[in-house]
Amino acid sequence: MRLLRTIALDPSDTFVFDVASVSGEWAVSGAFRFCDLDPARLSGKARAAFRGGFLGVQSWGWSTLVQIVPATEDDCRTLIELLAGQLMDRFGAPDLATARGAAEEEVAFAQALCTHPVSSLIAVHRSVSDGEVRESFRRLQLREGQGHGKAFSFMEVEDDVEHDHDLHPADMGQEPRNR
Numbered sequence: 001m002r003l004l005r006t007i008a009l010d011p012s013d014t015f016v017f018d019v020a021s022v023s024g025e026w027a028v029s030g031a032f033r034f035c036d037l038d039p040a041r042l043s044g045k046a047r048a049a050f051r052g053g054f055l056g057v058q059s060w061g062w063s064t065l066v067q068i069v070p071a072t073e074d075d076c077r078t079l080i081e082l083l084a085g086q087l088m089d090r091f092g093a094p095d096l097a098t099a100r101g102a103a104e105e106e107v108a109f110a111q112a113l114c115t116h117p118v119s120s121l122i123a124v125h126r127s128v129s130d131g132e133v134r135e136s137f138r139r140l141q142l143r144e145g146q147g148h149g150k151a152f153s154f155m156e157v158e159d160d161v162e163h164d165h166d167l168h169p170a171d172m173g174q175e176p177r178n179r
Contacts, residue, residue: 001072001073001075002069002070002111003071003076003107003110003111004027004028004054004068004110004113006021006022006023006024006025006026006056006066007063007067008020008023009065013064016062016064017049017053017062018045018062020059021055021062021063022061025056025059026056026079026082027054027056028057028109028110029054029055029106029110029124030053030055031135032091032102033049033091034050034133037050039126039133049062050126051125051126052123053124054066057082057083057086058082060086065123065140066121068113068121068122069119070118080103081100083099083103083106083107084103085099087099087103113137116139120141122137125138
């Protein structure tokens with residue numbers, strides 16, 4: 001099994017986002033954080049988070065990049081419970097069962113992004129098209145013979161995959177919105 005962890009190759013996330021994630025925490029796409037907002041009205045750091053941030057589940061902060069890492073079933077269960085708790089505390093899910101169901105969907109989506117080799121870095125780009133949120137994901141591959149260093153000095157775009165990520169806020173007792 002593989003999951004996503006935030007990674008900070010430099011301090012830029014602390015300047016780009018209102019709250020930067022802690023490097024090494026479990027991560028999910030986090031697009032659901034924008035379901036009650038009009039992306040066209042976002043500006044500054046909120047817009048940066050919408051356009052290119054992964055959600056660090058523990059800190060509830062954002063990361064530009066995530067890394068595919070090996071994980072155990074216990075890690076997955078822990079992530080689901082942590083996210084479910086956050087959905088209750090920070091997002092207003094009506095009960096733990098509903099929050100857990102939404103967390104399971106979000107974690108399953110994150111797992112679906114982990115088809116590349118362990119240690120691959122993934123970046124996201126979100127946009128709105130015809131009233132729906134579109135996410136495209138890119139794997140950033142180290143050039144042969146290089147280790148992690150400065151983010152913009154060593155990566156090449158390996159591939160680009162677009163997904164319609166659809167977390168249903170109605171599942172958490174809210175009115176559904178087109179994303």
